[in-house]
Amino acid sequence: xxxxxxxxxxxxxxxxxxxxxxxxxxxxxxxxxxxxxxxxxxxxxxxxxxxxxxxxxxxxxxxxxxxxxxxxxxxxxxxxxxxxxxxxxxxxxxxxxxxxxxxxxxxxxxxxxxxxxxxxxxxxxxxxxxxxxxxxxxxxxxxxxxxxxxxxxxxxxxxxxxxxxxxxxxxxxxxxxxxxxxxxxxxxxxxxxxxxxxxxxxxxxxxxxxxxxxxxxxxxxxxxxxxxxxxxxxxxxxxxxxxxxxxxxxxxxxxxxxxxxxxxxxxxxxxxxxxxxxxxxxxxxxxxxxxxxxxxxxxxxxxxxxxxxxxxxxxxxxxxxxxxxx
Amino acid sequence: xxxxxxxxxxxxxxxxxxxxxxxxxxxxxxxxxxxxxxxxxxxxxxxxxxxxxxxxxxxxxxxxxxxxxxxxxxxxxxxxxxxxxxxxxxxxxxxxxxxxxxxxxxxxxxxxxxxxxxxxxxxxxxxxxxxxxxxxxxxxxxxxxxxxxxxxxxxxxxxxxxxxxxxxxxxxxxxxxxxxxxxxxxxxxxxxxxxxxxxxxxxxxxxxxxxxxxxxxxxxxxxxxxxxxxxxxxxxxxxxxxxxxxxxxxxxxxxxxxxxxxxxxxxxxxxxxxxxxxxxxxxxxxxxxxxxxxxxxxxxxxxxxxxxxxxxxxxxxxxxxxxxxxxxxxxxxxxxxxxxxxxxxxxxxxxxxxxxxxxxxxxxxxx
Numbered sequence: 001x002x003x004x005x006x007x008x009x010x011x012x013x014x015x016x017x018x019x020x021x022x023x024x025x026x027x028x029x030x031x032x033x034x035x036x037x038x039x040x041x042x043x044x045x046x047x048x049x050x051x052x053x054x055x056x057x058x059x060x061x062x063x064x065x066x067x068x069x070x071x072x073x074x075x076x077x078x079x080x081x082x083x084x085x086x087x088x089x090x091x092x093x094x095x096x097x098x099x100x101x102x103x104x105x106x107x108x109x110x111x112x113x114x115x116x117x118x119x120x121x122x123x124x125x126x127x128x129x130x131x132x133x134x135x136x137x138x139x140x141x142x143x144x145x146x147x148x149x150x151x152x153x154x155x156x157x158x159x160x161x162x163x164x165x166x167x168x169x170x171x172x173x174x175x176x177x178x179x180x181x182x183x184x185x186x187x188x189x190x191x192x193x194x195x196x197x198x199x200x201x202x203x204x205x206x207x208x209x210x211x212x213x214x215x216x217x218x219x220x221x222x223x224x225x226x227x228x229x230x231x232x233x234x235x236x237x238x239x240x241x242x243x244x245x246x247x248x249x250x251x252x253x254x255x256x257x258x259x260x261x262x263x264x265x266x267x268x269x270x271x272x273x274x275x276x277x278x279x280x281x282x283x284x285x286x287x288x289x290x291x292x293x294x295x296x297x298x299x300x301x302x303x304x305x306x307x308x309x310x311x312x313x314x315x316x317x318x319x320x321x322x323x324x325x326x
Numbered sequence: 327x328x329x330x331x332x333x334x335x336x337x338x339x340x341x342x343x344x345x346x347x348x349x350x351x352x353x354x355x356x357x358x359x360x361x362x363x364x365x366x367x368x369x370x371x372x373x374x375x376x377x378x379x380x381x382x383x384x385x386x387x388x389x390x391x392x393x394x395x396x397x398x399x400x401x402x403x404x405x406x407x408x409x410x411x412x413x414x415x416x417x418x419x420x421x422x423x424x425x426x427x428x429x430x431x432x433x434x435x436x437x438x439x440x441x442x443x444x445x446x447x448x449x450x451x452x453x454x455x456x457x458x459x460x461x462x463x464x465x466x467x468x469x470x471x472x473x474x475x476x477x478x479x480x481x482x483x484x485x486x487x488x489x490x491x492x493x494x495x496x497x498x499x500x501x502x503x504x505x506x507x508x509x510x511x512x513x514x515x516x517x518x519x520x521x522x523x524x525x526x527x528x529x530x531x532x533x534x535x536x537x538x539x540x541x542x543x544x545x546x547x548x549x550x551x552x553x554x555x556x557x558x559x560x561x562x563x564x565x566x567x568x569x570x571x572x573x574x575x576x577x578x579x580x581x582x583x584x585x586x587x588x589x590x591x592x593x594x595x596x597x598x599x600x601x602x603x604x605x606x607x608x609x610x611x612x613x614x615x616x617x618x619x620x621x622x623x624x625x626x627x628x629x630x631x632x633x634x635x636x637x638x639x640x641x642x643x644x645x646x647x648x649x650x651x652x653x654x655x656x657x658x659x660x661x662x663x664x665x666x667x668x669x670x671x672x673x674x675x676x677x678x679x680x681x682x683x684x685x686x687x688x689x690x691x692x693x
Contacts, residue, residue, distance in 0.1 A: 120685060
């Protein structure tokens, strides 16, 4: 019986699974769109995984990350819950132990992680604005009627990129429309957009940080070759896009889960049966005080698995098995 | 006469005692909730910082409960806080409320500004001894809360049974609230410290983090999303760098009559900030830089800076912190908060920051 470890990254846009062997090799990776239904997507992904998994493999540990990490942990019976920043750093270090900078651009947030001698020394995450993340590129590709996977190739055809105002997504869009109406070619506009996003990223997140190579570029947006080229031009150095760039968070948390389980000796994983369970979430307003917190409750077969959303802990702390959120 | 004043941390306890002892009715604004923020942000200028919006919300809620007199603190220097009293007064008048408004100014060498609002109060209360006694008990309460808080956040991350310290803390605060003489308060402090000392603690040293930044963001748990409790629950020792009584002592009591031997918070920060920031930039800019250096030198694992969005003095400090981080090899996390801030993003950052610190420490131990 071969042991393997599962990492699940449920983000705003995509849900990713990575199955890791005992020797830290990626056996399977699954990339699905979350489409606003985190539980159903996790179940779907596990279903796919079950069909692909050779019969002699057993899942010995599960970790979850991403914005739905606590929810996922409750649903699958996870062994560890890790924030995205640490998970991405662990994965990048696994790919290249010398890495100094990790650029990660996902669906709705972007991060920069600075490392030295194999440990994280500094990080930043976008705070006030989501301009320049995957969702915005998605939206623009949609508007231009280009499939998102072709956006990078089209950007590379550009000969003289147009300068697009990139500080704000809304202004970037109106600037793009303006440039389109002026008659600039699509590749020049698309690559101009990539450059604007890179400028915005470096101004917002890279400010005051020493960006040294090797630089790893990961997250869904790393699929866009135009973005990679724009980063290389702006930083004047090579930017590495790893093979599993779009599932790095899941890879990282699988590595962490392995470590946790080896120390702990057992797994909490409920097994593939959970694909068949009917998870119900409901939300209600607590009227205990004028905060009127919105409480989310997740139940399976009438058993409450978890509750969160309250500021005071009245609801979330009434459940023991749940790794409380705050 | 029904008086009120806005919230800031546990200032409601000494504030209540002081005014109550003068024989006035005190209306403590309801605890800060989403409703407070909603009211505050609806009527405050959009670009004003978050503390003003919370203050304004507090005042509106208190006025609705029948408050007639509002007390507010003032300030000086480039921080906009110095003007908030005036702005709030005007907004509330425009909303049609009827009230009296007094702004207490810090001394800062301005004799007239300092004493004018105080003198105006003499029309309500002429007995100086009564004022002195009321002030004395209120001060003792404030001091007691600060002393206990300091110990609590040292023990909390080390406790063996989760929740012990928090329970003790809450009961101590409740006792202080009821206490009516200086000797009772002192007894409560001694007793609580003794009980805190008896809590079973773990052997390993927790990660140590200094909490620096703008005073309201540091002191008001609603604003910083209970940052201290969050970190303490995860076994991180948080050292708060500003306590209300330390700050008040320095601001309200003129330097000449203060105990000479004691260096104030501001004075001390100025010395540590030397070389990084040598000018007064308003607010707590110098304090943030100075205390960051102080705790970096003391061998802390990390520093967390909290500030309201658009806070000028803290932005100045923020741009200086990376050089302190480099010089002392200490990680620094900056958290900017306003009414639009989400808890999820903050939790992700804090968790990642704890991981970073743990990682760094385990690396150090290996070497």
